[in-house]
Amino acid sequence: MIGRLNHVAIAVPDIQAATAVYREQLGAAVSEAVEQPDHGVTTVFVELPNTKIELLEPLGEDSPIANYLAKNPVGGIHHICYEVPDIRAARDTLVAAGARVLGDGEPKIGAHGKPVLFLHPKDFCGTLTELEEA
Numbered sequence: 001m002i003g004r005l006n007h008v009a010i011a012v013p014d015i016q017a018a019t020a021v022y023r024e025q026l027g028a029a030v031s032e033a034v035e036q037p038d039h040g041v042t043t044v045f046v047e048l049p050n051t052k053i054e055l056l057e058p059l060g061e062d063s064p065i066a067n068y069l070a071k072n073p074v075g076g077i078h079h080i081c082y083e084v085p086d087i088r089a090a091r092d093t094l095v096a097a098g099a100r101v102l103g104d105g106e107p108k109i110g111a112h113g114k115p116v117l118f119l120h121p122k123d124f125c126g127t128l129t130e131l132e133e134a
């Protein structure tokens with residue numbers, strides 16, 4: 001079912017400061033910050049030869065990452081995203097096996113313009129798991 005690792009996401013309190021760490025200290029290629037109001041975050045992507053790092057900053061009042069940052073004030077690894085060929089088929093298979101899909105269970109368009117879903121961390125080794133159709 002899962003294929004390529006699409007990205008590893010890091011939640012941060014200050015996305016400009018985090019972007020400067022990756023650009024200046026780690027010498028990485030970074031994108032502009034993009035507000036994603038449907039998801040309650042601002043994102044920056046760090047492009048790597050074999051995958052991407054997604055930097056996330058809370059956007060708006062009820063950002064889904066606000067609690068995480070309250071518990072991890074300097075930031076931390078927030079989720080991991082795998083690619084799947086058919087996100088609804090993957091969802092239906094996982095739900096049939098007892099997995100919990102977050103939100104209303106319907107894929108939303110993610111940062112790459114592709115459908116994404118999130119699976120509850122408690123069902124996947126304590127790791128918030130995102131699927132992206134690719």
Ligand SMILES: CC[C@H](C(=O)O)C(=O)SCCNC(=O)CCNC(=O)[C@H](O)C(C)(C)COP(=O)(O)OP(=O)(O)OC[C@H]1O[C@@H](n2cnc3c(N)ncnc32)[C@H](O)[C@@H]1OP(=O)(O)O
Binds near residue numbers: 056065126128130
């Ligand atoms: C622009 C889209 C972009 C893309 O790639 O395309 C994105 O990635 S958007 C990313 C932001 N959106 C989301 O993260 C949506 C899915 N996340 C959620 O719905 C929430 O974050 C949720 C439900 C996973 C957690 O919400 P919250 O922290 O408010 O709930 P709790 O504090 O009650 O946590 C419940 C339970 O889960 C543990 N937890 C929370 N977050 C994580 C995490 N990132 N990794 C692992 N575990 C996590 C938390 O510690 C609680 O456990 P407990 O043992 O009960 O304390």
Ligand SMILES: [Co+2]
Binds near residue numbers: 007009054079081130
């Ligand atoms: Co993501």
